[in-house]
Amino acid sequence: MEYMSQEGYDKLVAELHHLETVELPQVRDAIAEARDKGDLSENFEYHAAKREQGRLLSQIRFRQRVLENARVINKSLLGDGSVGLLCKVEMTNMNTNSRMSYTIVSPHEANLREGKISIKSPIAQALLGKGVGDVVEVRVPAGLMKLRIEGITL
Template sequence: MEYMSQEGYDKLVAELRQLETVDLPQVKDAISEARDKGDLSENFEYHAAKREQGRILGRIRFMQRVLENARVLDMSRVHTDCIQLLSRVEMTNLANNSRMTYTIASPHEANLREGKISVKSPIAEALLGKKAGDEVEVKVPAGTLRLRIESVSI
């Protein structure tokens, strides 16, 4: 079972619909057109379209499995007293006093540009269950980070 926000669930549903209703029919049309051109053994367009069809079908199957096991987290049951999934955490790197803010998200919603880190990342795993004012040490590929949690919100 995979917990996620309503926003993340809706994005996955929209992407699945796009793949099933737009992308897959386009690829099927491309395969049909390439097949009409004759010899399939040397037909680059045909092979490229078949590869794309396989990629799309694989993505569709993957997303269907994710959505089957997805559970939307009820925001009214999320508390701000400790860090958990969907918590917004402001923290300070004690080595250089730089501040950063991240939202703990499901692996399917993680996007560093949006400030969302996966609940399965080393930083998020170290933060889970902690409270504002706590200090944590996190082992990351670049070494060890010492972080102080400044605030926790939703």
């Protein structure tokens, strides 16, 4: 089972719809066009279009499986003052004295540019269940990181 926000669920549904209604028909047209050119054994366009079709069908199946197992979390039911899924956590890196803010989301919604980290990441795993003022140590590729939780919002 995959827990996610309504926003993440809607985005996945839109991606699936786009793949099925826009990209897949384009690839099928490319296959038909390449097939009309003759000998398929030496037809590069045909083989490239078939590979693209396989890639698209794989992406479609993956998104369908994620959506089948997805459970949208009702944010109003969350919030006991500790870090959890869909919480925005403000913290201070005590090694560099810099502040950062991340929202903890499902792995399918993670996007570092948007400040969303996966619940399965080392930082999120260390923060889970902690409260404001707690200090956690996280082993990351760059070494040991000490973080102090400054605030938690939904």
